Amino acid sequence: MHVGVIGTGYVGLVTATCLAEAGHHLTCVDNDPRKIQMLREGRVPIYEPGLEDMVARNVAAGRMRFSESTAEAAQENELLFIAVGTPGREDGTADLSFIEAVSREIAANLPAGARKIVVEKSTVPVSTGDRVKRSIQRGCRPGVEFEVVSNPEFLREGSAISDFFRPDRIVVGVESEFAANAMHRLYEPILEGRYFDPPGSRRPAWLVTDVASAELIKHASNSFLALKISYINSIAAICELTGGNIEHVAEGMGLDQRIGPQFLRAGLGYGGSCFPKDVAAFREIARSAGAEFGILKEVMDVNAEQRKRFLRKIEEALWVVKGKTVAVLGLAFKPHTDDIREAPALDVLSWLEKQGARIRAYDPAAQENIRKLYPDVAYCDSPYQAAEQADALLVVTEWDEFRYLDLKRLHATMSHGIIVDGRNIFSPALVADAGFEYYSMGRPAVHPPSAGKDVRAT
Numbered sequence: 001m002h003v004g005v006i007g008t009g010y011v012g013l014v015t016a017t018c019l020a021e022a023g024h025h026l027t028c029v030d031n032d033p034r035k036i037q038m039l040r041e042g043r044v045p046i047y048e049p050g051l052e053d054m055v056a057r058n059v060a061a062g063r064m065r066f067s068e069s070t071a072e073a074a075q076e077n078e079l080l081f082i083a084v085g086t087p088g089r090e091d092g093t094a095d096l097s098f099i100e101a102v103s104r105e106i107a108a109n110l111p112a113g114a115r116k117i118v119v120e121k122s123t124v125p126v127s128t129g130d131r132v133k134r135s136i137q138r139g140c141r142p143g144v145e146f147e148v149v150s151n152p153e154f155l156r157e158g159s160a161i162s163d164f165f166r167p168d169r170i171v172v173g174v175e176s177e178f179a180a181n182a183m184h185r186l187y188e189p190i191l192e193g194r195y196f197d198p199p200g201s202r203r204p205a206w207l208v209t210d211v212a213s214a215e216l217i218k219h220a221s222n223s224f225l226a227l228k229i230s231y232i233n234s235i236a237a238i239c240e241l242t243g244g245n246i247e248h249v250a251e252g253m254g255l256d257q258r259i260g261p262q263f264l265r266a267g268l269g270y271g272g273s274c275f276p277k278d279v280a281a282f283r284e285i286a287r288s289a290g291a292e293f294g295i296l297k298e299v300m301d302v303n304a305e306q307r308k309r310f311l312r313k314i315e316e317a318l319w320v321v322k323g324k325t326v327a328v329l330g331l332a333f334k335p336h337t338d339d340i341r342e343a344p345a346l347d348v349l350s351w352l353e354k355q356g357a358r359i360r361a362y363d364p365a366a367q368e369n370i371r372k373l374y375p376d377v378a379y380c381d382s383p384y385q386a387a388e389q390a391d392a393l394l395v396v397t398e399w400d401e402f403r404y405l406d407l408k409r410l411h412a413t414m415s416h417g418i419i420v421d422g423r424n425i426f427s428p429a430l431v432a433d434a435g436f437e438y439y440s441m442g443r444p445a446v447h448p449p450s451a452g453k454d455v456r457a458t
């Protein structure tokens with residue numbers, strides 16, 4: 001099929017590339033000329049494992065091209081995906097100005113006579129589909145036939161390609177069988193389970209709903225996952241107060257199949273470009289519909305508190321932060337991405353700067369993005385370099401490479417052996433054995449065996 005994707009960011013580029021890989025013909029549109037220029041030169045503007053090779057392969061095969069013109073894409077393609085950003089506004093509602101702008105551009109350029117399908121891929125408030133429809137109806141020429149479909153995206157940055165090809169479900173909200181059939185044809189290779197190992201061993205669920213329900217599924221799913229994270233972080237706080245260990249509690253809960261182990265990792269709370277804005281937007285959607293969604297306020301409050309709890313641990317460990325050298329490991333909002341939108345690291349760096357700490361930082365992918373916001377931080381080439389002469393080391397993002405650091409070498413590099421681990425990546429016994437004083441989330445603090453005895457405890 002011939003498909004145009006408007007918005008070539010994390011979602012749009014992955015969607016387009018994977019659909020091209022599945023055999024379709026894709027036009028990727030973005031109004032950022034730098035992005036289109038980079039893509040034409042064979043460079044991918046974002047860090048996403050496996051993406052660059054796949055883009056190159058599909059460009060070479062003639063199935064993918066890049067353009068700055070939504071008009072061209074609207075004229076030439078049977079399906080048009082809208083994958084532009086829907087950022088949060090100050091009041092929590094979603095900013096839909098990019099969606100509106102694209103709808104209007106599509107409207108002005110749809111040719112009469114061909115039945116086109118406009119697909120909402122961006123995460124949008126319920127009833128946006130209706131708005132898009134009205135906007136296109138208002139702006140299009142007579143004789144134009146089109147439908148609006150909602151097809152929410154559930155991929156995660158860092159594993160986006162795998163998530164796209166091996167999803168649990170594909171949801172399409174439609175108004176006609178024609179649109180449902182077109183979407184089914186588009187996703188056929190994925191629905192057949194071609195990308196599972198072995199091929200066909202599993203098949204994603206195919207769920208066809210009305211447009212409003214599909215829009216709600218996305219916000220309801222993201223809010224529920226955020227709720228799970230805030231729930232386990234609340235339990236972590238209780239563990240800290242009562243002497244429990246969150247790792248044991250989460251394991252015990254997750255073994256119940258009704259609960260499941262995923263999203264039960266205590267830490268610094270959720271961040272990124274989706275959960276914070278989607279939870280806030282969903283709450284506002286509910287409110288404006290006349291339903292107070294109080295749980296979501298709690299979810300947001302717990303998340304904010306969790307970040308503050310981490311900062312208090314740093315203070316507890318260092319006492320006076322001013323003038324201390326602090327190594328920060330991990331800047332991206334999660335591993336395997338360079339995305340720093342709403343990353344906990346932003347709060348941590350701001351706070352450390354305000355306290356007057358000297359900051360040394362390392363991240364395998366996100367350093368350049370953070371550097372633009374925090375130019376005074378000393379950016380390093382490795383975790384060991386970041387740790388040089390540091391009074392404390394903070395784990396902010398759980399990149400795999402941090403899990404396997406040589407702890408004794410790390411200790412020897414630092415001025416003081418203190419780790420504050422916001423992601424619980426280390427075993428308390430191992431870090432204590434390497435001589436560290438260790439603070440983590442929802443687990444008792446650990447002091448090295450050689451530490452001076454607390455006389456009150458004897």
Ligand code: NAD
Nearest residue numbers: 007008009010011030031032084085086098122123153157
């Ligand atoms: P992004 O900011 O990476 O990409 C959006 C792109 O749209 C940008 O490249 C921007 O230049 C382009 N754009 C904006 N206005 C345009 C216009 N008028 N014409 C052409 N291009 C335009 O955003 P993203 O992370 O890809 O998210 C896109 C949507 O997908 C959002 O609604 C988001 O909530 C949703 N989503 C994101 C993820 C994720 O993990 N990032 C996952 C699921 C859903």
